[in-house]
Amino acid sequence: MGDSISEGTIVQWMKAEGDSVAVDDVLVVLETDKVSVDVRSPEAGTLAAQLAGEGDTVQVSDKPPPPPPKAAPKEPKSEPEAPPKSEAPKEEAPKQTPAKKEPKQEPVKAEPAAPALAPGQKVSLPPIQSAPTTDRTETRIKMTRMRQRIAERLKSAQNTAAMLTTFQEMDMSRLMALRGKYKEEFEKKHGVKLGFMSAFVKASADALREIPAVNGYIDEAAKEIVHRNYVDISVAVASPQGLVVPVLRNVEDMSFADIEKAIADYAVKAKAGKLALEDMAGGSFTISNGGVFGSLMGTPIINPPQSAILGMHATKMRAVVVDGQVVARPMMYLALTYDHRMVDGREAVTFLKSVANKIEDPSRLLLDL
Template identity: 65%
Template sequence: MPVNTVAVPTMGDSITEGTIVDIPAPPGTYVNEDDVVVVLETDKVSVDVRATEAGIVTEIHGEMDDVVEVGDDLYKIDTDAAAPEGGAAHKDEAPPAAEAPSVAAAASAPPAAAAPPAPKAAAPPIAPPTPKGVGSREESRVKMSRMRQRVAVRLKEAQNTAAMLTTFQEVDMGALMELRSKYKEEFEKKQGIKLGFMSAFVKASTAALQEIPAINGYIDDESKEIVYRDYCDISVAVASPGGLVVPVLRNTEDMSFADVEKTIAMYGQKARDGQMALEDMAGGTFTISNGGVFGSLMGTPIINPPQSAILGMHATKMRPMVVDGVIVPRPMMYLALTYDHRLIDGREGVTFLKSIADKIADPGRLLLGI
């Protein structure tokens, strides 16, 4: 009986172990090729370990919440086992339901003698209303996932290491909204993707990063050196069933608006399908966080180390603004830039954020490169 042993797969650079968080195919389960047998969670992402061949899983080397290392035996599968009939495990048949009495039998039964009417019972006394009890005060504990533990550690490291400072700027979204409204149908027809606002913020941030190189750099604490990059890799948050993940748009200086929108859409689909790879989220020189999609009006984002800055977008709201001496309603958004003050001084931080705001308020600047 050929029984193959499958080891814990390589899950990315610097990832040496994972935690078993789900066993969709316990021992005795017949699986087809590419069915998920075990789900592992690492510091960054969940990994589905799939069957390379069809067969019956005979053994799992570990239980829920066990930590396994890359290269260790994970499960065994009998590839000579035949698939169960009907493609599903045998299920116990439900006991037959009791037969209802036939109409004929009911009709043949003699009629029951009429019983004398029962005396009316005395009405019970009206009880006073019961006072409302105190609501439940129970507590529950849930073990932190490896990903959440890693996020907690990295955020605390950022707080302890970087001298974080946040500066704010408001931007008039009117021109960008008008541009999108005017060309969105033509853009989608030609490019095959919808035109959103994120592509404009990615391109505006990229241009500003090239103007202020310190924002795109970082401090190497071990060598005590400042590292400057001549490329822009921007991390953006997308939703997944397990929470937000932050894939990276590579070389955004070479990307068009359509390239940005298509790449974000591709990452969004991979996140929804649970196919996000560690390589998709590795690196990044700058991050854009859009709390506005959840209704956030203002906030102070936390740097994603070893990056030196992060841009926070927020909700667009109609507010009264003075334009040419007249108070008019305008669609306004607050932008927040958190940066590492050890590397970036206030002048650079404010200039960088103002540059982004100017490009968003007047999108023609993006086309002219000014």
């Protein structure tokens, strides 16, 4: 299962007890902290027993318990003889109870009359409670292991890192024009659509090489800051189980087409629940695109042990001043959340501004500017 996986939850048994099993048949589906894993049979045979049920948590080191020893047959015990009957006790005459004294009747006092209201005086009455008109029931859903792990890691990031977010607005006009001009030709040649994500991934990779601190992490045990000499970017992808972050490795050597193909493959795997553990291991920086859901602005949370995450948002037409004239331009807000323990504000702003400059003028990506 990998070093980071110690237990899993049984989601579904694919074979029942007594079923015949061929080599590589899926026996059971396990949900781990990161992905769902198909456990396959290493050999052919018959499934003798299911030692745990669906919904049970099992450890990686769990082994089948030994069969219980057969108990020796017990000899039937003879029924004990009934004890001799004792004589019935003599009935005693019922004792007479003293008559109860009736409590004295207290005279009923009349309630004091309500004081008369002065002219113009108001009376405050309790509000009239109307019956609810909607269904006020609750529905409880058990948290999946992946959702529990996501919650644990995000809260740990808040408790550990000194997170700070800085924003930058950006004009998307030139990138949108570039995409509109070449998207059909790009798709015909490479068999994949040209999106905006590849440009942001390339711009981030170049900026990460310019500002190594944003691409590093803190080794807590050694009390050292580690700068990576490669760029592995985690791309947030929605899946039925939650948000997952597969990794694009060595992005500095990838082309636009390579990036778009890799992201498309990961999206298909995520929707089908087929992402493997190695697909999400590692990563030095994360890009999260909340704009596809309509987000205008937000502060993403760092994915530990990374030191920064870039948040993309929706592109909206807004009035901006260009060359002294108020014009409508497609604008986007970028958000960079970073660990202020190792990344200074100057480095964070420089990185974010570098990404924005490359997106606003895509020719900088070709000229390495």
